[in-house]
Each structure stands twice: as C-alpha cells, then as structure tokens.
Amino acid sequence: MKKGSFCLATFIRIVYMRLIGFCILYFSLVAGSHADECPVQLNPERVIVEFGGSVSADCSTSVQHKGMGWEASEGAVPKSQDSLITWRVSNLTEWDIKPLCYINHKEQCTVTLPVTIYKTPDSVSISTVNHTGPMMEGNQYELQCDVLNVAPVQNLTVNWYKGQTLVDQTIFTDTIHTPVSKTSKLLIRPDRADDGAQYWCEAKLELGEEGPQPPPTAPSKHLNVEVYYKPKHSSSTETININDELTLNCTVKANPSPTYSWQSEHLKETIKSSVLLSSTLSSGNYTCIASNSQGRDSKVFILTSTGPSMEKHIQLLSAVYCRSLLLEEPLDSHSSENSVGRRRLYLSTTDHQPFNRAPFVRSTVFLNTFNMLQYFCGLVYLFAVLLFVTLTGSHAAECPLQLNPERVIVEFGSPVSVDCSTSVQHKGMGWEASEGSVPMSKDSLITWNVSELREWDIEPFCYINYEKQCTVTLPVTIYKTPDSVSISTVNHTGPMMEGNQYELQCDVLNVAPVQTLTVNWYKGQTLVDQTIFTDTIHTPVSKTSKLLIRPDRADDGAQYWCEAKLELGEEGPRPPPTVPSKTLNVEVYYKPKHSSSTETININDELTLNCTVKANPSPTYSWQSEHLKETIKSSVLLSSTLSSGNYTCIASNSQGRDSKVFILTSTDRTTFWPIILSVVAVAVAVVLIVSYVIFKRRASWNAVI
Incomplete structure (x- = not known):
C-alpha cells in the first residue's frame, strides 16, 4: 500500500508541476513575443516624395511613456509626452535623410522611417552617334539617349520607341541616391520601311505601388530617320496588250527619287518619263531602268498584239445587231402599199442593198413582231447611252489623283x-x-x-x-508642344485655411494648335477638372486655365498639378503629346476636432486618457478637473493615478479649440487573466480530489483482501 501511495503522490506532483511549468512558459512566450517590438506605429510606414516637395508622417503609441519624439536632419520634433507626434517638412531637400521616431518606455527604442526622394530629369535628349544626314539601307547605326540629373537611378528605366512601338529597354542598378546623368544606347539597321520613321526615348521612374501613379515619365523629342535606298520593282517583267490602251508604268519608290530611261529597238529617242502609253507603241520588248545614287533596277514590259479585245467584239456585235433591226421609219399594218414599198431596211453596215420585204408586209403577225424588235433595240440603245453618261459623269468631277x-x-x-x-x-x-x-x-x-x-x-x-x-x-x-507648363496660386502665399476658397492657375506657354489643347487638373492622381479651347489660331499662343478649390483637413499635404494635352485625333501621335507641370504642395491649417466629445474609462483598467488629436498647426493641451492640483500640458494621463470623476482636455491651436470629457469610474476589478487562472485552479483541485478518492477506494479494497 505504501508503494501504491508513493506512485499516486508522484503522479499528482508531476501533473501539478507540469501544469505550473506550462503556464509559466506560455506567459513568457506571450510577453517575449512583444518584448523586442518598439511600441510605436508609423503612418505611413514609408514615404516617397519628390525633391523639394512636402512630406509628413505620424508616430503614435498606445502605451504610457516617459517621452517620445522625432530625430531628423530636417523637421526634428523635440521630446513630448503626447501619444501622437508628426514629422513634417514643407520643402524636403536632404537626399540622405533618415528620420527616426523614438520612445522612452521601459527603455528607449526607435523606429526608422524609410524615405525615398525622387527627381525627374532636367532633360531627355536623343541623337545619333558619330553620324549626320541620311542613313543608308542595311548599314548599322547607334542612337543615344541622354538623361540629365535624375534620382534615384536604381528606379530609372529608359524605354526606346519607334513610332508608338516599344523596341528596347535599359534599366540601371546603381545605388546612388543623389541625381546623376545616364546614357542608354540602341543599335539599329534601317531598311526602306524605316524611311521617315520616328525614334524617341523616355525616362521612367518606377517607384512602386506607394509612389506616384502613373509613374513619372519624361520623353525626348522625336528623331526623324531618313533612309537612302535604291529602286526595286515588285516584278522584273510585265506583259501588256497594245489594244488595251494601258500605260507602261515604271514608277518605283526610292530615296533619293529615281530617274528613268527607256530602251527598245522600237524607240527612236531616249524617253525620261516613268510611263508610256501602250497604244502608241509597236509590239516588242521595252526595258525601263530606274536609278539613283544607291543603285539601279530594271523592268521589261512585253507588248503583244492579239486583235480586237473582247470589249470591241461586244461593241461591234451590238452595233450590227441593232442596225439590222432599225428601220428608216416605223412599220404598221395600216400603211398603204405604195408607202410600204418606199421603206428600206439595211441588214449590215456594208451591204446597202434594200431588203425586199413586200412578201411579208401583208402579214400582220410579222409586222407586229418586227415593230416590237425595233422598240426593244431602241430601249437597249437608250439604256446603254444612259449608263455610259452616268459612269463617265460620276467620275468627271473627280480629279484622278x-x-x-x-x-x-x-x-x-x-x-x-x-x-x-x-x-x-x-x-x-x-x-x-x-x-x-x-x-x-x-x-x-x-x-x-x-x-x-x-x-x-x-x-x-x-x-x-x-x-x-x-x-x-x-x-x-x-x-507644337508647350515650352513650359506651370502651376501657381493666385494672390496667395503660405498655408491655406480650411473652408476658405482659393484659385489655382495653370500657365501653358507657346502651344499650337490651340483648338486641340486640353488642360487637365489633378489632385494626386485623380482628375478633378478639364479646360478645352475653341480658338482657331494655327500659330503658337499662350493659354491660362484656372481652378477654384475649397480645401479641408483631408487636403493637408495634397498635391495639385496640371497637364497640357494635345488631342490630335487617330491620325496624330499615340499617345497624345502631354506636358505636365510640377506639383503644388498644399498645406492646410485646421483646428483640432475630436472624434467624440466624451469617453468613459474604468480606473482599474490602467488605461490612458488619450486626448491626442490631429490639427495643423500642432495643438497644445490643457487638463481641467477638481481632482487635479496643477495644470497638466501633456496629451495623455494614466487613469490608475487618478480619482473617480470628470477630466476635461482642451486641445487648441491658431485655428480654434476643441474639448473632450473623460469620465473615470471605479468598479470591481475583473480581468481576463484572473478568470483563466481561477478556472485552471478549479481544474487542478478537481483532479486532486478525484485522484484522492480513487486512491482511498483502492486502499480499502486492498485492506479487505
């Protein structure tokens, strides 16, 4: 029995110790998973901003602390007891800036804000390397795209286009943050199809989903390629019938324009034209030679004579047929015999002997049938005349070019x-x-x-x-694309006040034709307005478009910009030529405004009375309560250090003030973890009692036996 008692006691002790160990391990893991994290949140977690633009980021915490602030080479924020502080720079020009938010909690910890500063190129230009003038078909040439002062270069892509077709890309892997100039090259081997082609390049900053959308781009001007190539006919021979009255057309495309010469034993003199009329020539071979500075090509025209064409056969047969049916005057059955005898019918164009129809004249059936044939032939002839007039007349007014x-x-x-x-x-x-x-x-x-x-x-x-x-x-x-597109505020400088109306102006300098101009207004990447122009001037003019805005707190830090776009139709360049302005960074002053006017908190919860609110300029805080012995300027208070009652926080800045009342109550402390521990304790007690009862029963059975 002692042995059994020892085993049961050991079992109970092992279960109990393992349960205690599990609880300790769980608490250590939960607490340890957050021990290494700095209890601050950045919003946004990273920023991408144009050089010289404005930027702001919030750093907030939900824990009680001994002070937090921003460290940065621009826009540093001194240590504060607030639970939300804002790093703000109105004109960011520090390329290697690394702002960090710090907090003094159990110990000091920091979180660094990743900042990417970008700059679009000063210029993008395209040129040929070591070559000027026309290009020769089949030779290789090198094009060069120069991108001046762009950053960061690791986000730069240079796209090469022929017309609107992307033909090549160049990416860069340098890790330099400051502006640099880069060159991209493209090898081409033009042919005759490239004569008149337009090559151009485009610098594009791929800054990711958090960057501006669409990505910033800067295109070059077009490089117009002229290609010299020799004449080349589509076929070396062509057979033509002299009677068809067609032209011997030797015309062929070439650059420079070709000259022509004809060779044949049937020609008495040299002909320099590109065409000959076949009906003026004899049967035989006629060789045309087209030549220019790049080479020559010949084509042989073979003229044959095969008698009248099918068209002439039809015309001849129609004439014979109709003439055989036409009478000098109509026949009818009531005509007198003498008058009938004087009528004559000719059956052909060559036989002019009168046709003796006296035996048939007295036949009424014959006369009726004959007259019907007359009228039918007349209708056919009339239809043919009308058709000829219609067809020739429909083209008479057209110029055959x-x-x-x-x-x-x-x-x-x-x-x-x-x-x-x-x-x-x-x-x-x-x-x-x-x-x-x-x-x-x-x-x-x-x-x-x-x-x-x-x-x-x-x-x-x-x-x-x-x-x-x-x-x-x-x-x-x-x-002509504009010389420049700029944006500005009208009769105003500095921050804007929430709720007031302001006027923005977009100046487009020297653009043509103005009737195809559209000025698009954007806030961020959202189109907010458009201006079109109806002037019919063809020469360059300068135009102004205006936009009225009434900013609110949500517009603080917004970027407005405008874009000049030439809508030249389907036959114009694709995409349409556009020139954007720089961005106008809007700073809005607005007063504090809490999301709610009251909040109830239990003292025993050890929560903070958080009065922090967003405003511009940053607000100051003051607390009022009969339970406070001195004025407190912090934005937060710890509830567990206060007595029950009302605490009023007032947040104020130059634009106004707003208050919030915190109501502290005292109730029995009931938390989640005590409940869990109570349940665990009850479970352990039940296990011990059950084990003890089982042990006693077994002991009594052993005693009876």
Missing part, C-alpha cells in the same frame, strides 16, 4: 513627305507649296518632301493636266 497619306499631322520643325500618284495618261503633274514645291513632271508618282517644316499656314496641293487641270489639296496640321 491619289494622295498617300490623305492628310498629315506633323510636329513643327519635323520632316514630312506625301506621295501624289495617278493611273491615267496625262500631260504633266506636280506639287505647289510654299515649301517643297515639285515642278511639273511626266511621272505618275511624285513626292512632296520637306526636311524641316516651319510654315504654319502651308497648304500644299497636287495638280494634274488631264482633260483639263485639276488639283487636290493636302490637309496639313502642324503642332
């Missing part, structure tokens, strides 16, 4: 070229323009080309001497 493209939208000072072509034989065609005129030529394709368009009101037109002279005018839109 085609422009490619049909209209152009070009940046001021950039190159432009447009083809004018025809498919008809003519006596000469050319371009008339104040820049880039092309003299009259026998070619069937001529190009209007200007390397640097600077004539604002230019109206080029292509003319052709066909049946008579006609012209087609080319619509030209010349645009």
